[in-house]
Amino acid sequence: MPARELEVLKLLANGFTYEEIAEQLSLGVGGAKGAASRMMMRLGALNAPHAVFLAVQQGILPGRAKRRPGPPRQPLTPRQALVLDTAADGASLAVVAARLGTTREQISSSLSGAYLRLGVHQHPRAERRAAAVAEARRRGLIPPAKQERAA
Template identity: 75%
Template sequence: MTTLTAREVEVLRLIAAGFTYEEIAEQLDIGIGGAKGTSSRMMMRLGALNAPHAVLLGVQAGILEGRAKKRPGPPRQPLTARQAQVLTAAEDGAPLSTVARRLNTTPQQVSARLSESYLRLGVTHLPRGQRRAAAVAEARRRGLIPNQQKDAA
């Protein structure tokens, strides 16, 4: 039987749940390089060609139980800190270029984080013009971004 370290098993379970390396690093409080390195060592020990193959081999070896499961709900945060930050900065419907200036980044990065947020919050089925508002509302409902507090002046 293939022997994996406890950390490698953790990484394998998170990969099986659909987490990205960035999310794995965040979950395990390690750097992205550490997550990738652990994953690489785990795949080498299993003889896996890629991450999905590692999951299959992990199930076959009895390291993972049954079929790989979908992403678990809690304790995983549905949005990364950056996704929540971008969604909050974009909640007023401002153009991507304006939001990018607010966050000192590029419009492409803002677009990518918003798209990821839409997927995670389950609003991708809506028309493009409605996704941002729906994502903001859903994130607020789940307590992932703060409620808008406008002072009546």
């Protein structure tokens, strides 16, 4: 397997997105996807997770324990930061969706991604949003609370 395809496979196995892979390997997103596609064809895989599974089975990649929760690889995307800041006051998903002119499902998806990136996805469901807001503010990823902004 060519070195570039093996690099892409290793990064996919570690949960990186094609955008993150492209940035790390100084490629375009199309280049990362192309290398992944060639690698999947070589392995006879149906998709990227299947390719990782087959690579572990064939000894190309070492098997390992599940990824431990830890610090995020990247800060929030601009959309995740906007959604989290808009939802910081505890409004329902429907209200946040109306504020941003989108759907409840898209808001839920953005918040879930933010929870993963901020490392709060293992908090009890009722505490995730507050924990994510606090962590994002602590890191300076979203503005301070409105009463703090005026000061």
